[in-house]
Amino acid sequence: xxxxxxxxxxxxxxxxxxxxxxxxxxxxxxxxxxxxxxxxxxxxxxxxxxxxxxxxxxxxxxxxxxxxxxxxxxxxxxxxxxxxxxxxxxxxxxxxxxxxxxxxxxxxx
Amino acid sequence: xxxxxxxxxxxxxxxxxxxxxxxxxxxxxxxxxxxxxxxxxxxxxxxxxxxxxxxxxxxxxxxxxxxxxxxxxxxxxxxxxxxxxxxxxxxxxxxxxxxxxxxxxxxxxxxxxxxx
Numbered sequence: 001x002x003x004x005x006x007x008x009x010x011x012x013x014x015x016x017x018x019x020x021x022x023x024x025x026x027x028x029x030x031x032x033x034x035x036x037x038x039x040x041x042x043x044x045x046x047x048x049x050x051x052x053x054x055x056x057x058x059x060x061x062x063x064x065x066x067x068x069x070x071x072x073x074x075x076x077x078x079x080x081x082x083x084x085x086x087x088x089x090x091x092x093x094x095x096x097x098x099x100x101x102x103x104x105x106x107x108x109x
Numbered sequence: 110x111x112x113x114x115x116x117x118x119x120x121x122x123x124x125x126x127x128x129x130x131x132x133x134x135x136x137x138x139x140x141x142x143x144x145x146x147x148x149x150x151x152x153x154x155x156x157x158x159x160x161x162x163x164x165x166x167x168x169x170x171x172x173x174x175x176x177x178x179x180x181x182x183x184x185x186x187x188x189x190x191x192x193x194x195x196x197x198x199x200x201x202x203x204x205x206x207x208x209x210x211x212x213x214x215x216x217x218x219x220x221x222x223x224x225x
Contacts, residue, residue: 033213042202042216043153087153097143097214101152 002026004100006088011106012078020073020086020103028093034062034073035087037102043087046073075105083107111137113205115217122193123225129189130220132203138183139205143214144176147200159186193224 005023012018024032031050035043049055049064049071061074073086085102092098112135122128132142144156144165157173159165159180167173177189186205190197200221204214 035216040200040221042219045213045215048213097155099153099155 002092002098004088004090004098006086006100006103008101009104009106011108012075014078014080014107014109016078017074017076018078018105020075020088020105022071022073022088022100024069024071024088024090024098024100026090026092026098029066030091030093030095032062032064032071033089033091033097034060034071035089036084037087038084046086078107080107080109111135111205111207111215113139113203113215113217115203115220117220118218119221119223121223121225124194125192127189127191128193128222129187130201130203130222132186132188132205132217134184134205134215137205137207137215139186139207140183141206142180142186143204143206144178144186144188145202145204147202147219149200153202156188190222193222195224198222198224 033048034046036046037043047062054063059076064071085104087102088100089097114133116131142159145153147153155168156171157165157167157178159178161180161183165178180186200219202219204216206212206214
């Protein structure tokens with residue numbers, strides 16, 4: 001079967017750095033997406049990785065290792081507004097997006 | 110990023126009535142549109158995928174006669190929940206992607222449906 005694993009919940013302190021991991025097993029691979037979803041709202045796109053390595057976008061970075069079936073989202077200089085769920089999704093060989101259950105990130109002052 | 114709108118954002122209806130939700134891509138042509146449902150504290154569940162001008166492909170367990178999807182143009186898709194029941198109460202979210210199959214999905218703001 002196909003599955004995406006990510007931690008259910010993480011807690012971090014304002015101003016700190018947090019890394020949210022995602023491991024996947026899918027039938028083929030056409031890229032990995034990270035989305036942010038605030039409570040009661042729709043997801044917003046954060047990043048896309050299709051090649052191995054690190055993609056940096058401001059305070060957020062996303063890393064991919066295809067051989068390990070592994071990605072992480074790194075959030076720096078955490079702000080209270082970063083409290084949200086972070087969804088990892090992998091596009092398989094049929095161009096279907098397989099979604100993880102999301103990681104709820106709680107930021108404490 | 111690209112902008113997708115949804116209307117209405119909130120709807121409350123009586124059991125047995127039908128509800129139509131519109132999804133529009135405002136600044137790009139959405140070759141493919143996706144409809145998701147999300148129950149509280151659960152992950153997104155894909156209901157169906159629709160390509161402009163063709164019939165939608167429904168996920169296993171989703172009744173196509175209950176959830177009617179129309180993708181009449183490259184900027185508009187509609188989801189009609191027919192004969193809604195309280196168990197259909199959920200957060201319905203659409204997304205659109207462009208020409209390439211690998212393109213990012215951009216989500217609308219969602220529609221919260223409450224069936225009484």
